[in-house]
Amino acid sequence: MPSTPVLIVEDSPTLSAVYGSYLAHEPYQLTFADNGNDALALIKNNPPKLLILDLNLPDINGMDILKYIHEQQIPTVVVVLTAHGSVDLAVDAMKYGAFDFISKPVEAKRLQITLRNAGNNHALKEIVDVFKEMYERDKYHGFIGSSPVMQSVYHIIENAAPSQATVFVTGESGTGKELCAEALHKQSPRSEHSFIALNCAAIPKELMESEIFGHIKGAFTGASKDREGAAGLADEGTLFLDELCEMDLELQSKILRFVQTGTFKKVGSNKLEKVNVRFVCATNKEPLKEVQEGRFREDLYYRLHVIPIELPALRDRGEDIIKIASNLLTIICNEENKTFKIFNSSVKTTFLNYSWPGNVRQLENVIRNIVVLNNGEVVLPSMLPPPLNQPNEPQVTLSIVSERKASALVDSISSLEPSKDVTPLWLVEKTVIEDTVRFCDGNIPKAAALLEVSPSTIYRKKQAWEELAAKTL
């Protein structure tokens, strides 16, 4: 096992030697500094895992070193040495993140045990950090969101980024496909080179080949000088072929050759050029369906479809919707010089229940609309633009559910004389619960949240109805 780097900061050479001897048989790689400035330089250059810090140094106060480590969030675990009796100082040190303190004179056993504990603490911190990074990211490059579906997107990007393999991004319109391609590039070893995006749907068919491969002077009418294409510009970097399924079939075969060999010819030229690019492509179509229907070459599909990333629809990201909306609210308020700070709870419910067919881009548009057309600190339901304020939208369907529930209850209660028209309360409740569960596509926790009960209440009631139905059969 590699030994753990430990820095001992102590101005007395005699004491340093003593500490060194106490730790001689422990698995540490010891470094010594006899003043604060040297210690800081060592910490900045190559932070040790553990630091034994005497607070009383000749040049700077040891507490300032501790504060620096704390502020910079340097992952070093610090054990502070204090003069006998200076408990206040030790308490201060703990406030600034010291792991423990030892009063002088230091005993061998105490030093060894404290350092062992500090080492364990460091190892635990590292494990927690790794887990946090893997499973608790609430943003990643340009993405906002911490839902499990997005964690797995971040995970694939992270693992795919260092490789040369082609990534094929799919997802509904506005789910962040371009953002995903950019994240792949930024995370990759190619990040210092160019990221070139080419939208295959936006460029006329006749110009597409020249856009991708470039042309030489005189290649066609209007080609007054040589021009580099996306392929050449992306050399050493990433070439993002967006809306790939829209590409002309004839050009698809040239792209296939390019992907296979890394070589291409500029329009009008016979010279073969070679580049080193990483391909990322995206489509909001179903690529296999495009293949089946003859609009997308099967061989190109299999060549490019190496690492698929499917971006989830916004409606499937739960609370991420609110996180993204809040982030956009801050950004857009800054741009528009407005003062909105938060969404009121019913706006949040509307956001959570809306289907967002245009995904994050639509959410952006909705927030911009609200910010531009209104003023205040809290976003209210009356500020929502269409279609979120339309009666046929889901949140209103829900209020119909609630209204129906309320009116059925009122009906039952107000008819003092029971008649055969009165709906039993359990049936009213069953109808409301079943309507809500259906409205939430069978998602019971979501339905429970809307009905303000716990999911177990719904499960329990469902079980009771099933037992009742079984008995009456």
Ligand SMILES: Nc1ncnc2c1ncn2[C@@H]1O[C@H](COP(=O)(O)OP(=O)(O)OP(=O)(O)O)[C@@H](O)[C@H]1O
């Ligand atoms: N998770 C997210 N967090 C914050 N912003 C996001 C997120 N996902 C997408 N966006 C933003 O939403 C907008 C749309 O994203 P992008 O253009 O990458 O989507 P797309 O899938 O390529 O859309 P289209 O299919 O319409 O081309 C961009 O402004 C992007 O920055």
Ligand SMILES: [Mg+2]
């Ligand atoms: Mg796009």
